[in-house]
Structures are given as structure tokens and as C-alpha cells.
Amino acid sequence: MSEESASRTGDDGTGESGAVCDGAGESGAACDGGPEVRRLADWDADTLLDLRRQYGSPSYVLDLDRVRENYRRLAAAFPDAAVHYAAKANALGDVFEALDDEGAGVECASAGEVVRALDAGVPSDRVHYTAVNPPAVDLDTVVELWTDGVAADLTVTVGAEDTVARLATRGYDGRLCVRVNPGVGAGHHEKVQTGANAKFGVPRDRALDVAETATQAGMDVVGVHAHAGSGIHDADDLDAHREMVARVGDVAREFDAAHDLEFVDVGGGLGVPYREADAPLDLDAVADATRDALGDVDAQLVVEPGRYLVADAGVLLTDVNTVKETPDTTVLGVDAGMTTLARPAIYGSYHPIRNVTAGGDGRGEVRATVTGPICESSDVFAEDRPLAEPVRGDVLAIGNAGAYGYEMASNYNTRPRPATAVLEDGSASLARRRETLSDITTLEL
Ligand SMILES: Cc1ncc(COP(=O)(O)O)c(C=O)c1O
């Protein structure tokens, strides 16, 4: 189901439903899963305005305490599982450090993410590298890290027999996981539904053969993997997830006789509510469905969520620089664009938007089109969106920007990427400075 759909299950929109966490992080900190969802309205306006003053616009803000809460709630819902954070959602070093401290592993989509996770101190036995049509430089880098002992216990997840051969050529005989194509996809948009896309994973009836090839090359086949897609939220998505898990469970049982499996990885994809009225994900229902569908498997369950852990921990702050009345709408020009947050332009995704400056000062409401500075008509964050009447210089906050925000930013139109500030234990700091024009031009020879 699309994120653009209306409220799903009669949530009261407050997001104040109780936390379900009763576990504890490895840090020994008291477990606090926090509220199931943090809405944009829950962010303190003064804090956001201070951050804008300190770090400029546009800037991403990421609350690391909220990332920890999300991890603890999730880990409590899946008490027997290992949680591997999908780094592609937000690969900031501070996120790796916070989640490593909680005991999470990391699922990496590239050698670059592997290096960043290791640099942040994640032990290699908790690092999984999911190699999708891996460029040679990625395999070279990962195998070198493994050979040098920097990542001696890392696991490489392959989705094609070619990748096994390419690893073997490089002398790799370490830990290997076979990603299967489950033949069933799910997610908020067709572009993020990977489960039925032939690009991802080995056809199920070939999985054992690929594992056998790896074993003959001396590799240690320790896991099977599948992933349905991203943004699982409604009942149809959950049905697809259940079917995907059942299928990967069947593959794991087939592997049982020949391989000593340590884990069955059922991917990520857990959705979050983007619209103010959307209900939080029913995490317990997903966990129950996952366990039931997997059935009896003598291996540890692994889940690898990205969005669920970071989405509502982040906002994007952006200044209003233009307020233009037209016969149809009020056009608000802001200094963030599709180069800063690409999701609305790529998927038509809804992100909540709030005029932080106008909070509580009695302004009226307009219905606005919120647009960026990029020369594309897709550079639109929202259309016909009710907002407290804006004036030039106001600061808008765009919610749920912690996942797939900065990671998908680009330099199109020679736009330097924004700064990132983090909040932790009540204090703010700059985690990544704003790019400059010379950061971009310095690559030219
Ligand atoms: C293999 C794999 N694992 C995990 C994820 C994380 O997805 P999400 O951020 O939706 O949890 C993805 C992205 O869809 C993925 O491709």
C-alpha cells in the first residue's frame, strides 16, 4: 500500500500509545522503548529554531536517543532475533555507534558501508555485506579487510553464483550467506519492492546449488536470506511478508541436511507512519507473523530494519525564501530541494511539514505548495498542504526525514549537501558539516 493512502487503522493520531519494550541494551542502560511513534508535532519548536540558528539551513537533525528507543522497542518485540541495522537508511557514524552500543549488527549494501561500520567500531562478526551485482572494487575492499583480519568474521551475502566465483577468485573462503529470491514483494512503492524482482537473490530452486559451489570453494555457508521490500505497513504488506518468511523458512529446512546454518535472515522493510493520522506499525503482529511463518528452524532469526530505527528520529529544517500567491495556491519556496530530500520526487512520498516559526502565534492557515530551488517540476515536497501562514524567513520542519534523507541527497544543480546535527542526552552537536562549493569542484582535474 502506498504511503499516500489515508489513515489505516483508526489511530487517534496522537502517537502516544504505550511502549512495549522490556529488554535492555548491552550498554546496560535501563530499557526505554519510548512511544511507538514520534510525530513531527512532538518536536520542540524552540529546540528546532535554535538548531536552525546554530547550524544554518537546510540542515538535517537526528535524535540519537530516539534511535536507541526505536532499537529497544524493536529488540523487545523480537527477543530471540538478532537485529542488524540496514545502514543504507542512514550511514552516519554516530548512528552506527549508538546502535552498536545497543548490541545491533549492521547490514551493509556496499563496501563503503562496511568500512564506515567498522570504522565506527562495529565488530565484524556483526557486519553482513549484502552484495548485489557487486562492483569489483567492493569485492576487492571487503576481501582485503577480511584477509587483513580487520573484518575476519564478516559475512558476505550473495545473490548470484557469479558472486561466489568472484569471491573465490580473490581467495575468499570465509562466512557466506545465500540470498534467495522469495518471489513475493511488498512495500510502499513498486520501486522499493525487491522480493519478486529477479535482480535480487538466487531463484529458490537454485539456492542449494549455489551453496554447494560455495562449500566446494571452501566457504562456510552460515545463513540464508530474503527481503520482500521496504515500507511494510498494512495488512496486504504483512501477508506478503508472511509468505516471504514462510518461503525462506522452507529453504532453510532444505539447507539443514547439508549446511550447519547459524541464521535465517528475513530482511527489513518495517514501515513507519508518514501521515499524521496513520497508525503506528503493529510490531507485535509483525513479530508474531514472522515467528509463525518461519516455523521450526534450527537457526537464529535475523531481522534487518533500516527505516524503522531512524525515520522518526530525524527532521529536515529549511528556510522559507519565497511566498507567492497564485490563483490556485500559495507557492512556498524553500532552500531544501529534491537534492536534499529526494523521496517526494522519486516516490511521491508524503512527509509531514510544519511551520516551526509560526507555532502558537495566532497566524491563520494557508494551503500551500512547498517547492525547492531545483530546476525540475518534480522538486515539490507537498501540494495543497495546510500550513500556518508563512512569511519569508520562517523555518519549516519536514518530518520523518531520518531514513533515506541525507543518504539519497545529491549535488544536482551544484547544490552542496546540507549539514547534519545530532541530539544526544539533551545536547546538540554538529555531526557532519555542510558541503561547500569547493567540496564539489575539488574533484575536477
Ligand atoms: C536487503 C535489504 N535489507 C534491509 C533493507 C532495509 O529496508 P527498510 O529500511 O525498509 O527496513 C533493505 C531495503 O529495502 C534491503 O534491500
Ligand SMILES: N[C@@H](CCCC[NH3+])C(=O)O
Ligand atoms: N529508498 C527507499 C527505500 C529503499 C530501501 C532499499 N532497498 C525509500 O526511501 O523509501
